[in-house]
Amino acid sequence: MKVSGFLGIGFVVLGVAACANIERSRNLNDPTVPAKVTAQNVCSNCHGVDGNSISPNFPNLAGQTEPYIVQQLKSFRQHSRSDPAGFEYMWGLSRHLTDEQINGLASYFASQKPIKQPAEAGEAQVSAGKTIFEGGVPEKNIPACHTCHGDRGQGNGQFPRLADQHADYLLKQLTVFQRTDERPEGAMMKVIVHDLTETNMRDVAAFLQGMPPQ
Numbered sequence: 001m002k003v004s005g006f007l008g009i010g011f012v013v014l015g016v017a018a019c020a021n022i023e024r025s026r027n028l029n030d031p032t033v034p035a036k037v038t039a040q041n042v043c044s045n046c047h048g049v050d051g052n053s054i055s056p057n058f059p060n061l062a063g064q065t066e067p068y069i070v071q072q073l074k075s076f077r078q079h080s081r082s083d084p085a086g087f088e089y090m091w092g093l094s095r096h097l098t099d100e101q102i103n104g105l106a107s108y109f110a111s112q113k114p115i116k117q118p119a120e121a122g123e124a125q126v127s128a129g130k131t132i133f134e135g136g137v138p139e140k141n142i143p144a145c146h147t148c149h150g151d152r153g154q155g156n157g158q159f160p161r162l163a164d165q166h167a168d169y170l171l172k173q174l175t176v177f178q179r180t181d182e183r184p185e186g187a188m189m190k191v192i193v194h195d196l197t198e199t200n201m202r203d204v205a206a207f208l209q210g211m212p213p214q
Helices: 003-025 035-047 067-076 084-094 097-108 123-135 167-179 184-193 198-208
Strands: none
Touching: 003 035, 003 084, 035 097, 035 123, 067 097, 167 184, 167 198
16 A cells, blocks of 8 residues: 555654654663663652762662662562662562663663762761771671771672762661661671661761762
8 A cells, every 4th residue: 555755754753753752761661761761761750860869868879889779679679678768669660670671770870970968967977977987886896887888988799889878868778777677688787787876877877978089
């Protein structure tokens, strides 16, 4: 059947529009949507277009280690991470993601440049947090944070980047590790933070948020 010139042009326009729309797609069920598009059109609502979250309720993902992001997305997808602030958003968003989509998102966010956060705490609190980060709490056999997370808090493989993270978010996660079993992949952290006081946790979180540049 012969297609008229008008209809032919219409099909071309529709085809071009379809190709263009994929660059603005929010469809998490379509594995052909590039990871960058998903990151900038879906993940950005909470984590920022470049992984730097404005809200302290959501973690910064810019510069986060790829293995850690992959691990967390897979934990959300299989419902093994059940801390309320996480599963309320992430269980639904991650349920149809393929491994390839997860790897792509991890690569995108890991490649973004983290923005330095303001040091909002007082000097005494920051100093106390620095002591814990660099030396732990020896009298309670709590090791230094930098042992796993890097001397600048930059992360190491499945041990996440902590530098430039929102203090409120860090405190929330330390509390989750200490008091619950909602993050089973963090069993080691549950043991480490068991004897930290709330003041200890606030101090180290404050230090990491405003961690001075190297």
